Amino acid sequence: MGSLSRFYERNGAMMATYLILAVTFWILILIVLPQIAMIDFSLRFDLPPSKQGGPEDVYTLANYRFFIFGHPGNIDGYNVVDLKVFGRTLLAAVFVTIFDLIICYPIAYYLAQVAQGGWARVIAVALIVPYWINEILRAFAFRIIFGDIGLINTALKSLGLIDTSIDFIREDVALYAGLGYAYILLMIFPLYNAIESLDRNQIEAARDLGAPWWRIHWRVVIPFAKPGITSGCTLVFMLAAGALAAPQVLGGPSSLWFTQLIYQSFYEYLNWSRGAAYAIILLVTCTLFVLLMMRVFNVKLGEIGK
Amino acid sequence: MNARAPIRFFTAAYLLLFFAYLFGPLIIMSVTAFNSSAFPRMIPWECLTFEWFGKAANDTRLKWGLQNSAVIGAGVVLLSVTLGLAGALFLTQVWPRARAAYYTVIISPVLMPGVVLGISTILFWDRTAKLMGASTESGFYNGIFLTILGQSSFIASYCMLIFIARLQRFDTGLMEAALDLGATQAQAFRKILLPFLKPAIGSAAVLAFLASFENYNTTVFTISHYNTFTTEIAQKVRLGIDRGRHHRADACRRARARGLEPLCREAPEDRRARCRGLLQRQPRCHPVPHGGRRGPHHRLVRPVSQRGGLQGPCAGG
Numbered sequence: 331m332g333s334l335s336r337f338y339e340r341n342g343a344m345m346a347t348y349l350i351l352a353v354t355f356w357i358l359i360l361i362v363l364p365q366i367a368m369i370d371f372s373l374r375f376d377l378p379p380s381k382q383g384g385p386e387d388v389y390t391l392a393n394y395r396f397f398i399f400g401h402p403g404n405i406d407g408y409n410v411v412d413l414k415v416f417g418r419t420l421l422a423a424v425f426v427t428i429f430d431l432i433i434c435y436p437i438a439y440y441l442a443q444v445a446q447g448g449w450a451r452v453i454a455v456a457l458i459v460p461y462w463i464n465e466i467l468r469a470f471a472f473r474i475i476f477g478d479i480g481l482i483n484t485a486l487k488s489l490g491l492i493d494t495s496i497d498f499i500r501e502d503v504a505l506y507a508g509l510g511y512a513y514i515l516l517m518i519f520p521l522y523n524a525i526e527s528l529d530r531n532q533i534e535a536a537r538d539l540g541a542p543w544w545r546i547h548w549r550v551v552i553p554f555a556k557p558g559i560t561s562g563c564t565l566v567f568m569l570a571a572g573a574l575a576a577p578q579v580l581g582g583p584s585s586l587w588f589t590q591l592i593y594q595s596f597y598e599y600l601n602w603s604r605g606a607a608y609a610i611i612l613l614v615t616c617t618l619f620v621l622l623m624m625r626v627f628n629v630k631l632g633e634i635g636k
Numbered sequence: 637m638n639a640r641a642p643i644r645f646f647t648a649a650y651l652l653l654f655f656a657y658l659f660g661p662l663i664i665m666s667v668t669a670f671n672s673s674a675f676p677r678m679i680p681w682e683c684l685t686f687e688w689f690g691k692a693a694n695d696t697r698l699k700w701g702l703q704n705s706a707v708i709g710a711g712v713v714l715l716s717v718t719l720g721l722a723g724a725l726f727l728t729q730v731w732p733r734a735r736a737a738y739y740t741v742i743i744s745p746v747l748m749p750g751v752v753l754g755i756s757t758i759l760f761w762d763r764t765a766k767l768m769g770a771s772t773e774s775g776f777y778n779g780i781f782l783t784i785l786g787q788s789s790f791i792a793s794y795c796m797l798i799f800i801a802r803l804q805r806f807d808t809g810l811m812e813a814a815l816d817l818g819a820t821q822a823q824a825f826r827k828i829l830l831p832f833l834k835p836a837i838g839s840a841a842v843l844a845f846l847a848s849f850e851n852y853n854t855t856v857f858t859i860s861h862y863n864t865f866t867t868e869i870a871q872k873v874r875l876g877i878d879r880g881r882h883h884r885a886d887a888c889r890r891a892r893a894r895g896l897e898p899l900c901r902e903a904p905e906d907r908r909a910r911c912r913g914l915l916q917r918q919p920r921c922h923p924v925p926h927g928g929r930r931g932p933h934h935r936l937v938r939p940v941s942q943r944g945g946l947q948g949p950c951a952g953g
């Protein structure tokens with residue numbers, strides 16, 4: 331209690347009460363308890379309300395078992411469809427992350443170390459402006475470009491290069507382009523923050539010592555920017571794997587994103603327990619994957635600023 | 637200097653390419669808004685028209701969505717700025733040993749998929765409502781209320797990051813000086829800290845509103861049978877893409893999943909068409925285990941035929 335009264339003394343009664351109430355509300359009501367409720371739901375059978383709380387309402391791993399093995403009596407023995415969607419989602423999210431890292435690194439470096447004064451500000455604004463436009467519309471713009479009667483297909487046809495439309499949607503080209511586009515900003519800013527704090531003298535020293543440009547990046551800039559690279563990649567990977575808008579607008583008819591399976595569990599099969607279990611599977615797997623990658627690249631959690 | 641000329645050339649070319657990727661799709665989309673073709677397209681150009689803007693302005697559903705978005709945005713700004721500020725101030729005072737754990741918990745919503753946040757919010761409040769025996773008309777089932785809470789859980793973290801960045805430049809000596817000169821804690825806060833944080837409060841509020849307005853992943857779960865501007869647009873876009881395939885409107889599905897069926901009526905032929913669409917679309921068909929269900933009132937509100945309509949052909953396939 332000593333620290334509590336000291337806290338009150340330091341902040342004054344009103345401030346201390348506000349701080350404690352607000353932080354408790356945020357952590358408990360908005361973050362922790364909802365997660366616990368979700369875990370609880372995922373560990374129960376999907377029962378009609380009349381049976382809830384009855385003798386059949388017991389804890390079970392059935393929803394998780396369903397994710398791996400599917401329905402009992404399933405010919406394959408495994409829930410091939412859902413597992414495939416899950417694997418594809420993670421793989422595609424990794425792909426999108428790498429794509430964004432590669433295209434954003436030069437821009438972040440340019441903005442942080444090369445561009446100066448007003449020009450740098452113009453570029454920063456130009457980076458932000460497209461993100462004032464709604465996520466759905468940004469995805470839809472790619473539909474207009476890549477669609478069946480979209481810009482590219484119509485242009486190629488009128489030039490006589492192709493006879494039948496190329497199905498960019500089915501091939502997921504549109505989806506990857508749209509997802510990569512959606513998270514550019516989230517990659518650039520952590521990279522920029524990290525590279526910006528690098529002392530220019532270090533780069534110049536390396537150059538004076540005769541290092542070619544690629545070695546300056548490899549040995550000086552990238553090691554220095556590692557925490558920024560990690561936070562950028564973490565953000566993009568988590569959000570790409572959890573994306574719902576872009577896959578709904580740009581996904582092909584036969585390919586699903588894992589979040590779409592969750593959406594279906596909720597709104598088409600009305601099975602909230604399975605939806606909750608799938609959401610937890612997504613969250614836990616992505617978190618573990620990120621932690622594993624941080625270990626592989628030897629970055630500590632504390633190094634990630636923001 | 638000559639040796640650097642190619643590098644300059646490549647830099648310029650790369651910048652051009654990058655910004656073409658960034659702006660190209662948006663420019664193309666904006667141009668299609670002026671083409672009279674029913675599907676948004678640039679070629680073939682039919683004729684220049686402003687008709688679509690008139691249509692959008694007269695669309696009552698969009699107007700409703702806009703209104704809901706504004707209400708939710710205002711709520712989110714108030715709640716997230718309040719919580720974010722408290723979170724940032726608390727961080728400077730929490731015991732050093734607990735700081736890392738506290739920071740991890742409070743920053744985690746930024747990294748959580750929006751879908752997870754939305755789901756956990758509705759499940760938690762569903763549970764709470766049942767524990768308290770609240771009816772479906774109560775606030776616990778109100779999509780706007782739930783959306784404000786669901787969105788604030790992560791938008792508050794954004795706000796907190798802005799406040800932390802600003803607080804790092806704060807000279808605590810100023811507060812101490814004020815206290816030494818006899819100011820009360822409340823006075824020192826109001827006269828010193830708050831003015832210092834004012835620009836940060838402004839940018840946090842703007843960011844919170846924008847993030848709330850364009851959010852889809854969380855909102856689509858928490859909004860229930862309402863629609864925000866973004867979910868309304870998403871519904872239009874999806875209906876436009878799946879031409880020929882009959883979707884039940886998104887808001888109707890959500891209402892059904894929450895046991896709020898009477899709020900949304902569907903013509904029987906729509907239902908049949910939709911179920912056929914469902915079969916064509918999905919190579920597999922999960923039978924619905926216990927039939928759909930949710931919400932304390934659903935037994936009263938869901939006609940049996942409706943469930944049969946969804947389940948019959950699916951279970952058969």
